[in-house]
Amino acid sequence: MSFQISKDLKLPRDAATWVLAFLAKRGAGKTYCSSVLAEEMLKAKIPIVVVDGMGIWWGLRVGKNGEGPGLPIVVFGGEHADLPLVPEKAKSIARAIVQANISAVIDLSTLSKLQSRRIVMDFLDELYQINRVERHVFIEETDLWAPQRTIGPEQAQCLGAVDNFVRRGGNHNLGCSMITQRSAVLNKDILTQSDCLVVLRTLAPQDKKAIQAWVEEQTDEDRRKLNQWYDSLKELKNGESWIWHPEKPAIYKKIMFRERETFHATRTFLLSPRASTIKLMDVNEFIDKFRNVFEPKPPPQTVKPSVPAIRANQPISTYIPRNTLTHTPASMPGGNIPKIIPQDSDTAKVQQVVPNLILEKLRPTAQLPADLLENPPTPLARVLVAVTNHEGRDDRWTGAKIKTSIREHAWPDDGVDEAIAELTRWEILRKQSNNYLRFYRDRVQVVDRPYEVAVS
Numbered sequence: 485m486s487f488q489i490s491k492d493l494k495l496p497r498d499a500a501t502w503v504l505a506f507l508a509k510r511g512a513g514k515t516y517c518s519s520v521l522a523e524e525m526l527k528a529k530i531p532i533v534v535v536d537g538m539g540i541w542w543g544l545r546v547g548k549n550g551e552g553p554g555l556p557i558v559v560f561g562g563e564h565a566d567l568p569l570v571p572e573k574a575k576s577i578a579r580a581i582v583q584a585n586i587s588a589v590i591d592l593s594t595l596s597k598l599q600s601r602r603i604v605m606d607f608l609d610e611l612y613q614i615n616r617v618e619r620h621v622f623i624e625e626t627d628l629w630a631p632q633r634t635i636g637p638e639q640a641q642c643l644g645a646v647d648n649f650v651r652r653g654g655n656h657n658l659g660c661s662m663i664t665q666r667s668a669v670l671n672k673d674i675l676t677q678s679d680c681l682v683v684l685r686t687l688a689p690q691d692k693k694a695i696q697a698w699v700e701e702q703t704d705e706d707r708r709k710l711n712q713w714y715d716s717l718k719e720l721k722n723g724e725s726w727i728w729h730p731e732k733p734a735i736y737k738k739i740m741f742r743e744r745e746t747f748h749a750t751r752t753f754l755l756s757p758r759a760s761t762i763k764l765m766d767v768n769e770f771i772d773k774f775r776n777v778f779e780p781k782p783p784p785q786t787v788k789p790s791v792p793a794i795r796a797n798q799p800i801s802t803y804i805p806r807n808t809l810t811h812t813p814a815s816m817p818g819g820n821i822p823k824i825i826p827q828d829s830d831t832a833k834v835q836q837v838v839p840n841l842i843l844e845k846l847r848p849t850a851q852l853p854a855d856l857l858e859n860p861p862t863p864l865a866r867v868l869v870a871v872t873n874h875e876g877r878d879d880r881w882t883g884a885k886i887k888t889s890i891r892e893h894a895w896p897d898d899g900v901d902e903a904i905a906e907l908t909r910w911e912i913l914r915k916q917s918n919n920y921l922r923f924y925r926d927r928v929q930v931v932d933r934p935y936e937v938a939v940s
């Protein structure tokens with residue numbers, strides 16, 4: 485399965501978890517073209533969320549000419565709200581979206597910037613925490629939520645949330661499309677995280693400079709050629725765009741995005757009398773499902789076994805309390821994880837309702853005592869400290885890179901391969917289809933004191 489965004493280009497399904505940046509001047513087709521990608525994802529049943537400050541993405545739910553059904557997506561807030569959007573509820577909305585596994589538009593167009601920022605921050609933070617299945621988040625006017633220069637703590641916090649989401653979302657299967665007409669104003673550290681650039685018509689020298697900052701990290705192409713390319717960007721027609729994805733599958737191609745299959749609402753349309761008469765496709769089934777999520781039935785009673793912690797200063801095999809182990813997935817060292825269902829409960833029913841949730845909770849966490857960070861005593865601890873201290877992307881590790889980092893700390897690099905294998909078995913590191921290792925940062929806890937005092 486792939487995303488046919490143009491007659492000459494399909495993006496691979498993996499693009500659902502890429503970080504893309506749609507960059508262009510006003511009116512060049514950013515919303516139109518990113519909506520084409522959104523349509524492709526919705527058709528492929530990949531859930532999406534759109535953070536929409538302009539109040540136009542509800543158009544996804546309406547047919548091309550403003551009539552008939554579009555694609556199923558629930559709208560929170562704005563003029564076409566299915567459900568209300570209030571700042572205090574942003575986290576519950578994220579939880580409900582994940583639990584019901586629906587696609588949603590978060591329409592901020594009727595709220596103040598301060599309220600909107602609070603929603604964006606809480607919503608992205610919560611989604612990042614709880615999401616596990618593939619999901620793609622489109623962020624319109626990303627520069628508003630993640631500017632290069634912040635004023636005041638609210639803006640800084642919101643920037644922090646977007647930064648974390650873009651930088652580490654991939655660890656939780658979250659992809660993201662950042663959309664901005666002001667590349668120069670979007671925070672540089674965030675823009676440089678993009679896996680794929682979608683550049684439409686761009687004129688302003690400072691915006692070209694921002695694109696340049698990304699490009700020059702990716703390629704050693706001759707400067708003269710690049711300058712010609714930057715200059716050519718002003719000639720692009722609406723919807724015409726360069727797609728640049730330097731890593732595998734390498735894409736560097738000029739395309740014309742296909743036409744939309746759903747309704748493209750523009751600012752001018754919103755001012756017309758027709759705007760108030762338009763009908764959205766019926767998604768009652770989704771909304772009912774969603775309401776149920778807000779009023780959940782009491783969950784069945786289960787006894788949650790405690791999660792064994794890996795302590796970085798001990799060999800892993802000693803961490804598992806053997807008397808609690810009964811279930812045996814092949815990938816676990818020692819072959820066991822704690823039993824999920826207590827013997828005396830209504831086993832069949834409980835297993836149907838919650839197995840994934842419980843299994844997720846049983847993922848072990850590695851505990852790193854803070855006093856060992858300076859000089860970790862075992863290969864396992866050295867690997868954990870090296871990957872935890874790293875500021876860049878968590879999904880681009882290799883064994884060689886980990887060893888280099890350990891040597892840069894002036895620590896011995898013996899036993900590193902075994903430690904990586906051990907952490908891979910525990911899914912703290914995971915080998916991905918592109919052969920890079922992904923590090924699951926949220927499964928490492930730095931604890932204040934040693935978990936246990938060693939007695940020698």
Ligand SMILES: Nc1ncnc2c1ncn2[C@@H]1O[C@H](COP(=O)(O)OP(=O)(O)OP(=O)(O)O)[C@@H](O)[C@H]1O
Pocket residue numbers: 508509510511512513514515516517665722723724740741742743744748750
């Ligand atoms: N692939 C395409 N096929 C046909 N028309 C297109 C295409 N892409 C863009 N357009 C046309 O370009 C117009 C402007 O596109 P769009 O509203 O997406 O611009 P934008 O870059 O998001 O602008 P703004 O910065 O104002 O939000 C659309 O109304 C549409 O008519």
Ligand SMILES: [Mg+2]
Pocket residue numbers: 514515516
């Ligand atoms: Mg737009």
